[in-house]
Amino acid sequence: MSLLEVKDLHVHYGVIEALKGVSITVEPGQIVTLIGSNGAGKTSLLQAISGIVKKTGGDILFKDASIYKASPRKIVQGGLVQVPEGRHVFPGLSVYENLMMGAYLRKDKKEIANDLKTVYERFPILEKRKNQDASTLSGGEQQMLAMGRALMARPELLLLDEPSMGLAPILVKEIFSIIQDIQQTGTTILLVEQNARMALSIADYAYVLETGRIALQGPAHELAESEDVQNAYLGGGK
């Protein structure tokens, strides 16, 4: 059974068609990456999966049940959680409060406290800054906070939208190794990235999205070696 199946999904913004029938599949335990240039529809796809933008056709199955019409709340409750592009931590709320917002729908206080400990262990900087206003964190710290916040929801499937955006190369490496750690603990990951080289190096399977359509797909290492991908996304076949 696939964890997530997107079937022939369409999304329109007014007359503009952002997704023109996209189908992808995410198997449990995998890291699946979605690469493509700006405006290809990567963020639209994630927003559609999370129930934030309206879909105009197709279907989305999560754990074999359709979430096509589900509210964002139901989707989070079901175990599908997104870390949005640009982090979107809550300014004015402390780091601790931001993390607790991730656990908003959960009632199991003991388990929440445990997960908070785990998040602090994974991101020690967040514990150090737990009483600070989230907007005072650096870009990398905000990315960690956004990821920690999503983990507080105990996701089965974690959607990551451009986690490396705007970060220094050393931080990008750190974020990617954290993503691998998260996969290791049993969370499936759908990763949207512009940094195709990094994304392909940690993913099991990859899709290339071009102007609202899937142009290519295959095991990540095969795509990394394909000439088309190298020319278009990896800076030529050097």
Next chain:
Amino acid sequence: MEQFLQQLINGLSLGSIYALVALGYTMVYGIIKLINFAHGDVYMIGAYTAFFVTTYLGMGFLPALLVCMIVCGILGVLIERIAYKPLRKAPRITALITAIGVSYVIEYTTQFFMGTTTRTYPAILPTTTWQLGPVSISYIQMVIFSVTIVLMILLTLIVQKTKIGRAMRAVSADENAAKLMGISVDNTISFTFLIGSALAGAAGMLVGLYYNAATPLMGMVPGLKAFVAAVFGGIGSIPGALVGGLFIGIAETLVVAYGSSLYRDAIVYAILILVLIIKPTGLFGKNEREKV
């Protein structure tokens, strides 16, 4: 000096009322970026509710206060659900004009049923006055201070310490990210109207007792002044609304005492103009800047 202190006390009690009303403006603005011009009329309904339950049901102060807060809280939620929610994605000016429309509907519906006569209250509070050195404080003034302080503390606890309060702050900081956490934005907005309107209801009852008068249009001017108070403090900021309300109340009272009562409204708008020129974000307003 004695007169100054006395006026300060009077200004503080008027200012407490403005602060309670300003809180509703600021909370609603913080979460849906709407100036809810019907807010002053919710306050008027609070004064009328108090009139009804004290006159016809013989309720004492505290039960009447509670009923006013509940009635106005529900009214606020209804206003939001019926008038504003369908316009959530419409341009802001549409919602703003709707708010003015809602204000008229409430004012003239009340006038239709109640007429324009000023309603007065039965004596539910003692008329004791305390002499504190040179200044005197009336029983109702003490009540206004205590109720305001208690409500402020409760509000702060709700906003800072509870889950729903945290959700309110999250939605007002970033609505889409809040949705991604599974927060129901609709419910959070309703809750904000509930709290803000309940505070206005309390203020309406207090002012009704203070001046012993309720009229259908009593919410217009104080509503505008509370709005100015909210802008003064920095719209969207809860401590700002408190400080702004007190400041406007004191300024108005002092102008009446030392200048002329002709200028009591003018001073408030003069303050508004000065704030907009010197610091448009208000005292505690944030210059929002995002890190990308």
